[in-house]
Amino acid sequence: MTISQRFAPPRLGITETKKPEVSRSMTGALGWGQAGGARRHLGAVQAGRRFCGLLSGSRRYRVHSVFARALNLWDGREFLTLLPVSRGCGETCATLALAPEESFLDFGLVPGLEVEARDGTRVRLGPEVVVDFGSALTWESRLSTMAPGQLSDANLLVLRRTLLDASTASPLRGAVDGSNPGLAALLDALRVSVLAADGTRLGAALASLVGFGPGLTPSGDDVVVGMSLARAVFRRAGGRPDAGGLWEAGVRGALARTHALGAFFVEEALAGRSHEFVEDALGCLLAGRPQETGLAARRLIGVGATSGFDIGVGLYLAAEWERRYAWCSSG
C-alpha cells in the first residue's frame, strides 16, 4: 500500500476547514499539566503589596463574591480584589489581562471556594482558573509620596462641575447641588462636629450615614471613604497621626453598621489607601492640572453603579472643608 493510499483525505472530503478535533484540550503539551489542568490561565498585570500574604500562602483566602468584572477574595479579615486591567489597581487589588467581554461569572467561581497558592507566583481560584502573578508589576501608590500643597480653586471647581454633570443616580447628588436639605444638614453635622470636637454629635451623624444607601458598598460608606482618604493624606502631610483623630475614632465606631466589604474599604481609607482611581482623583485634585483633574474625576465616577460618584462627593467635601476650615487637620 502506498503512502497516498493509506493517506485518507477523501474520507474526510475536501471542504472548508472544520473545527479541530483537538484544541484547548491539548493543554498538557503546553505546560498546563503543571498548572493542574486549569481551563484558563490568566495573567496578572499589576498587584498591590497586600497580595504577598496570598502568594506566600501565609494567609488563606476564599472567594467572597463574584461579579462580571470583579472578584473579591476574603481571609476573614482582609479583602483582595481582582479586576480587569482597565479597572485600575490598588494596594489590595490586582489587575488581570481579560478581554472586554470576558466575565468572572464564566469561570465557574462561586463564593466559598478555597483559593490555593502555589510556588509563590500562581494562585488557583477554583478548579478551572489559575492566575499567574509571575510577571505582575508591583502597584505603587501615587499618594504615598505626595505632599499636598495649596488646594487649587480651579481643581475644586472642575471636580464639582464633573460631579454635577454626571448622570449617576445616587442619593448623594443633593449633597453637591444643595437640592436635598436633609442630606445637606447631615453632612454639615459631620463638618461642624469635627471642627467643634463634638464626638457625640459626630457619632450620631455617622450612625445615620454608614451603611446607608444603595450599591455593593452603600453610598454612605463611599462618601465616608472619600472623606477619610482626604483626611489621611492631609494629616500625614501635616505630621498628624493617621489613626488618632476624633473623626477616625468616630468612623471606626460606626463600622458595625455596615457589612464586611464596606467596612474594609473604609478602614483602608482611614489608613490613607484606596483604589487607584480614587487615589488618582485625589492626587490630581491636590497637585494636578484642571484638565487632569477632570479626566481623573470622570474615571472615578465610572467606578461601580454609584460608588465612584459617592467617593468623589466625599473627596470634594473634605477638600472644600479643608480649604475653608482646615477640616482635615481638625479633630
Add this chain to the structure above:
Amino acid sequence: MFKRLTIRKNAYYDSVALMSLAQEVQKLPGITDALVGMATDLNKDSARAMGFGGPELEEAGPGDLIFALLGDDAKSLDEAEKMVTARLERKASAGKQDTRGDVTYSSLAEVPIEEGGIAAISVPGPYAAREAKAALRRGLHVFLFSDNVSLEDELAVKEMGRREGLLVMGPDCGTAVIGGLGLGFANKVRPGRIGIVAASGTGLQQVLAVIDRLGEGITHAIGTGGRDLRREIGGITTLMGLDILERDESTTVKMVISKPPHDDVRRRVIAALEEGRKPAVVCFMGEEGGSSGVGAGKVRFAGSLEEAAVMACSLAGEGGSREIYPQEQIEAMARQLAAGLAGRADGAGSRYLRGLYGGGTLCEETMTVLARAGIDVYSNVAWRPELFLEDPETSQAHTCIDMGDDYFTRGRPHPMLEPGLRVPRYLREARDPDVSILLFDVVLGYGCHPDPAGVMAEAVREAAEIARRERRTLVQIAVLVGTSGDPQGLARQEKVLRDAGATVLSSNQAAAKLVALLLKSECKQ
C-alpha cells in the same frame, strides 16, 4: 502530624484528573494537606514544601506519580490512600460516555477504529512517543502536538510511520489542515489548489491568512514539527508530505515552509520538488528569494511568508502576483506614523522597538527583515550570539521576544491560548522611556483564544495612557494573522485593535518593513 509519601513508577495520569482527586483528598477528615500529581519539578517542589524529601522523591521523574499526604493520624492516611488507589484504578478502566455523547477512553487500544484516520496526540513529551507508536500500530496517521519529545524518539516514531506508510506530523506540531479538517491551531480556509508542507505553526498560519486574503484556498497543509529538516531526522515527514501532494489530483502547486534545513536534507527536498510534475514554492525562513537554478526550474524561493503565499497564489491562478501591501503603501504609513513620533513632546533621540510575539516564526521573520535593513535586534531567539538576550526578561535596545519559547511557556500556556500572559511585559516595555514602537502579533483560528484582540486592545489602551501621562508618543503595531472564516471574526478583531489605537497589518513582513522605515526615520532626526 503524620505524613506519607508514595511514588508509583511509570504511572501516567491526566493532570486534570489528578488535580481534582487531590482536592477531594484534601477534604477527607483528618487530612491536612495532600498532593497527587506527576513528579514534575513543580510538584516535587510542592512535596518538599510539605516537608517531604529523600532519594526516592529526588529520583522520581515526570513519568512517576507522587502521592504525598499530611494527616492527623495513620488511620486517616490509610483511608485517603485507599480512596486514591480506588479512584486511580477506576480511571484506568474502560471509557464511558459523557453527557455530550463524547466517549473517553483510557488508551488508544480501546478505541474502536473501523478505517484509517488521524490520531491527534497531546500528552506530556515523555509519553508522546509511546502513544504515537500505539496510533501507528492501529493504522492511524499521527498529529503530535506534544513538545519536549527527544530527537531519538522523534526519529524512531517517524521511521516507524514511514515503514507503515503513515504520516507523523510533529512533535511540536501546532497547525495542520488535512482535507478540510483543522488540527491544532488551525485557520478556516477555503478548499483550493495549493498544498503545503510546513515545519512552522505560525508560519503556516501566516501563509494561510495571505492565501485566504488573495481569494485562493488549499488542499492540505501538512505539519512536520520544527526539527523535521534537521540532518538527524532527514526530512522524513516533509518528503512523505510532498509525495502525497504530488499524487493528490486537487493539488496544482506545492509549497514548503521551514527554517533553513541541513544541506543534505535541502538537496533531497529540492530534488523531490524538481522531480515532481507540479510547480513549487519554497520559503526557507531567513534566506533570500530566487529560483533554484537546477533541473527544470520548477522551484521558486520566497524571501518571506507573504511572498511565498503570493507566489503560490499566482502559480495556482491566472493573474500575476499581488502584494498585500505595496511598498508605496508601507512608506505612506511610515511617513504618517513618523510625523507623530517627530512631534512628541520629549524631543527626538535614540528610540527603540520592542516586539512581543506569540509566533516564533513571525518573530524570526521580523528580525530577518530588520537585519536586511541593517538594524540589529536583540532576542531570546537571536541567531547571532552577540544579539542573544542573556536574560529574556530584560530587553535592551531594539528587542524582539518570542514569548512562545520554552522559557516563557514552562508551566504556563502558550500566548496563543492566553495572550493576556504577554500583557505585563507589554506594559513594562511601554513604561520604558526609550521605547517608541511596540509590535505584537494576534493569531486567530480554532484552538486560539476566543478574543485575543480584545485582550491586547486593553493593553494597547493602557500603554497609550502610560505614554500620554509621560507626554511621550508610542506607535503600537499589531500583526493580525487570521482568515475571514476564523471563529473570532477577522473584521471584528481588526476593528477592536484599531479602535484601541493600534496600527493593524495582516502581513508580518509588511509590519516589519514599516518598523524598519520608522526606525530609519528616527535615526535621521
